[in-house]
Amino acid sequence: MSDFLLPDDIVTLARRVVEENAAAGRKIVLAESCTGGLVAAALTEIPGSSAVLDRSFVTYSNEAKQGELGVASDIIEAFGAVSIACVYAMARGALENSDADVAVAISGVAGPGGGSDTKPVGTVVFARLEKGQEEPEAEDRLFENTGRSGVRRQATLCALELLLP
Template sequence: MYLFSDAITQLATDVIQESQKKGWYVATAESCTGGLIGGALTDIAGSSAVVDRGFITYTNKAKMQVLGVKAETLKAVGAVAEQTANEMALGAIRKSSANIAVAVTGIAGPGGTADKPGGRVHLAVANRDGVMEHRQMDYGDIGRLNVRLATVTTALEMLLKAAKS
């Protein structure tokens, strides 16, 4: 079975096409998806004209070292939070040639807590002017793979919206 659905493939194609029309580069900063967003984008022929780079920052240490997420942020709100996703997206912009970047951090499951249940994901899209959009998604306890694929879909939708703006 192929990992990406037709819907994900179409979204990724649309992101590539819209970004290419503007001459834009895209970057990803991924935690819970582990590179799947970048994988969906680079699965599209011609993506090398648009995809600048992807950062897989699974640990807090990586988020700080690679993307510049503040230790204070992680201590105050943790990895799965709006501010963390925003800092990840801004870090991806700073550390790349991208015009737009998407960041995701969440709990794919199983597990979680009452405050941060399994299936909760924070996504942020940023450009060179700052954070454009944040979304908190509560996909629920739908299984690790399904949370990750739902996150890819949401991330691509957010990138497409940013590319069309």
């Protein structure tokens, strides 16, 4: 475990993200919702992360997604905050409001409540957008419901993997 009590697998992957992005000369930006800053915390645990992490937006509320990242209210109303459309807009807003080369956005249902038939607890949606790319890459995952911490841990690992060059 690291000094900050992050699991070794997260710290190991974060180290790889920092090293590989530094070697590629790439800056990254994050737009986190359900992970609440865990991806940024993992990256900043690594010495030298300031060469890679430009900034991180923790936009937990819908109002924050709209105000900080420019997510249109009609996207949230039509599709919800846990949707491909929302994380697309989050990634685009993060990239537009930073000096980064690549953005990763995350939104999900960590539980224990808040799930539905169409978006059960463990549903997490990710988007990755590189500068100059027209459309973000996106995916939704249904992680095993291992409790709130478990879902957030799995989402953090997935987001870190998306940040590898």
